[in-house]
Structure formats: C-alpha cells, structure tokens
Amino acid sequence: MTQRGSQVVxxxxxxxxxxxxxxxxxxxxxxxxRTTGTTCGTVLAKDVTYNYPDGIVTGLIETDLCAKGGDSGxxxxxxxxxxxxxxxxxxxxxxxxxTGFCDVPGFRSSFQPLPEVMxxxxxxxxxxx
Numbered sequence: 001m002t003q004r005g006s007q008v009v010x011x012x013x014x015x016x017x018x019x020x021x022x023x024x025x026x027x028x029x030x031x032x033x034r035t036t037g038t039t040c041g042t043v044l045a046k047d048v049t050y051n052y053p054d055g056i057v058t059g060l061i062e063t064d065l066c067a068k069g070g071d072s073g074x075x076x077x078x079x080x081x082x083x084x085x086x087x088x089x090x091x092x093x094x095x096x097x098x099t100g101f102c103d104v105p106g107f108r109s110s111f112q113p114l115p116e117v118m119x120x121x122x123x124x125x126x127x128x129x
C-alpha cells in the first residue's frame with residue numbers, strides 16, 4: 001500500500017508531515033532543496049529582516065542550513081516526530097534566501113514561516129491515507 005498525504009523528501013526516503021507549526025529558536029531542523037539536497041542545522045533567530053535586491057522581507061526564520069540558488073521554496077522541517085503523531089514531522093517554513101556561500105563563516109539562510117503562508121493562501125495539509 002502506498003502512503004499518501006503531506007510528505008517531504010528526506011535524504012533517501014520521505015518524512016510524513018503531521019502538522020504546520022511555529023518553530024522555536026534552537027530547534028534542530030532540515031531542508032531539502034533541488035541544488036544542495038538535504039542539509040540540517042539549527043534555527044538561530046526568528047522575526048528577522050533581510051534586505052534582498054528586490055526589496056525588504058520581514059518576519060523570517062534564520063538558520064545555519066546550507067542553501068544555494070535553485071533551492072528556493074525548499075521546506076524547513078523538524079528532525080524529530082511528534083507533530084500530529086509519534087512518526088509525523090513538523091513543517092515550519094519555505095526557503096526564502098541566503099547570505100552567500102555555505103562554506104563562509106557566519107552563513108545564514110532564511111525561511112518564510114509556513115503558518116503565515118498557509119493562512120494567507122488558505123491552504124491545508126493533505127490527509128494521510
């Protein structure tokens with residue numbers, strides 16, 4: 001039987017997303033992007049403002065996860081379960097951008113909080129079957 005529902009690719013498999021949640025500073029997280037694949041790290045700050053070439057974006061989640069061009073829109077998710085069930089993982093954000101090269105000390109990546117995105121566009125997680 002194939003399990004359907006809200007999932008995210010994680011290394012060699014998938015993680016079932018059981019809930020969309022706010023995330024606390026210090027939380028261990030991962031993202032899976034088209035360019036860099038799965039990278040993991042920590043939430044460093046919340047409600048951060050980034051000044052991108054196209055304009056200023058406020059209210060972002062800041063992490064130390066490696067992200068490069070082509071990763072935009074990658075999901076930010078928990079590394080442990082407990083979001084809706086013991087095996088379901090939480091989703092926190094969508095990759096917005098980064099400060100440059102991953103191997104440079106002080107590198108940061110930013111994510112638009114997912115609860116805000118889901119609310120704005122009236123979205124909901126697909127049910128598990």
